[in-house]
Amino acid sequence: MTCNTAKKTENFANFEESKHRGVCWVGSRNPLQGGEMENLTATGVSHISQTPFGWQRHTSEPSIRWETHSEKIWWGESSKGLVATIDTAQSQGLISILKPHIWVRGSWPGEIAMTTETDWQIWFDNYKSFILYYANLAEQRKLPLFCVGTELEKTSHRENDWREIIAAVKEVYGGKLTYAANFTEYEYVKFWDALDYIGVQAYFPLATGENPTLDQLLQGWKRIIPDLEKVNLLYQKPILFTELGYCNTNDAADAPWVWPNERKNAILSEEMQARCYTAFFESVWHQPWFQGVYFWKWYPESRNRSPDFTPQHKMAQKVMQTYFTFQTPEIGHDVAVKQ
Template sequence: MNPMKRMAAAWSALVVLFVGAGCSSSGGDEEDTPQPAPSASGPSTRPADGDTGAFRGMTLPSWNTHDYDSPQAATYLQQIAATGARWVTLTPTWYQDRVTDSELRTTEETASDESLRSIIRRAHDAGLAIMVKPHVDLVKGGDRAGIRPADPDAWFAAYRRFITHYADLAADTGVEQLSVGTELAGTSQDGARWSGVIAAVRGRYRGRLTYAANYDEYRNVPFWKDLDVIGIDAYWPLADRATTDGAQLREAWKPIADELAAFSERQQRKVLFTEAGYVSQRGTTTAPYSWTVSKSDGSAEQAAAYEALLASFDGKAWWAGVCWWMWDDWPDSGETAKHLAYTPHGKPAEEVLRRWWAHTG
């Protein structure tokens, strides 16, 4: 989820239901368990090899340089683990000024490498496996899907430097999975250049790789077979009006699940929901991608949406799991009041997660 969209509803509201996926599963085969990347200086403890399990995850995004090494970090990780999650996703972000630019840079909103190393150690100590999912955003806001560089060669050269930086860090810290990109629909159809980026990452990092395509982007991505798993940010609208009707929501997922199953078979890759989430606002199932659907409490609708996704996909052989967007904002950084935000913490949706996850292996 683009953090710049925290100021307004994102993406097109005219999108119709067509195909989708998410980031959590209680069933998984031994062959799907990612192996930690070799590391010369890995964490003091980490999930044992073969024990990272199906991807039952929660995103803990960063908005500032020192979020990940703040005193709150350890508390958040313990809370995430208490839901039954086995994975946490971290999102260091670099920025460019305009959609046509070729330069990527860090800002005061970019998590420092030191803070990333710190939270990776803490997450492993808490028994969590890790996906690092670097983001690129625009300094003045806007949708990263609109990035279309005027000089593609220069942009991809800059992007390769950016993503291999995190491949090195992931390899050095024993991170279990890395996303090579997130919702870059304006560039993701350039299969040749992306294959070159992925090859450069493979030369530095031996863990599992994915790319986090938006739900209306994934079918146009030509490089899935260069990766280990198909990643989809699963923000499909499920209703045309606010609802807590679980049967209706599960019915809405059926054609999406059918399309994803067929796509998975064609690509010979499992589908991971690299993001899925719902604000606790009335109407969230009509526009899951929006931070600002309404000003009315929708915690029951959020919980119903969590339940429907897990009930619709859990146990499907082609589904690798779900990573929910997102846990609590850092103190003083949230632009959406917690009782209306994406976090399930302290809401009925957290209890849904505990029922599905806490007692599964």
């Protein structure tokens, strides 16, 4: 290590306490029956994120509906289900965080953008009511971390509006805060100083085409890491991957964000999914500025749908368990299958 490298490393905002070894928990349609989280603890998971939803009819529609506006909601995404899942997780030694999400019909949150200043103000007023509803729940249950927004890429340039949202959340919630910025967004967010962690939805493309080697995936992360480090150094906040996931397909590393139903013609490959997990752990997990990861996603009950993002009962779960339980192999030794 050169002197310059050592000096640079000392300037990073290092992770706090223990790194989050997390998964994104899928809210179930019906109440938990018991035993659903046993595999999580055995896999070395320490945290789960839970996702209550708000709904928008259109990306430019300022109205937002959530639990208070409808009874048509899955049990696991209701306040009753969230609380029961928090309690179940706690009984298993797992820590819960809340990560509210806006569901937009026919689109995704990154496309939400109003067309007039009046609609922007209406949207932010509605969003404030939505996010405070769940911030209050997080405070009532004394959760250690709350996410103030997820992938709202075309709204985050409105820095003052977001600072007002964050200030309002801090009035009712005393834990740590993050925002889950899309991987194309996090470098441009200006309000990281008002939060505790820089949250990234880390679906970075790592390699083009199908079936890249582990070395190619490692090179992909090598291109990405300097940009993450710049934001860490600038804002002096640890970086948390609020989501990271790969499908069990040969093309998983090319565009990791693509939904399984758009991959129906892709070649299935547990090996490729596991290789992507290995590349992440070998490249990012040990970084001093890295607060942790939440893998997308983990079902209460096993599903056999393919392709899918979940690592459950796949080679990727074994990779995750190896690193989460501190059985870390030497860097360069692939837990999965090298190509």
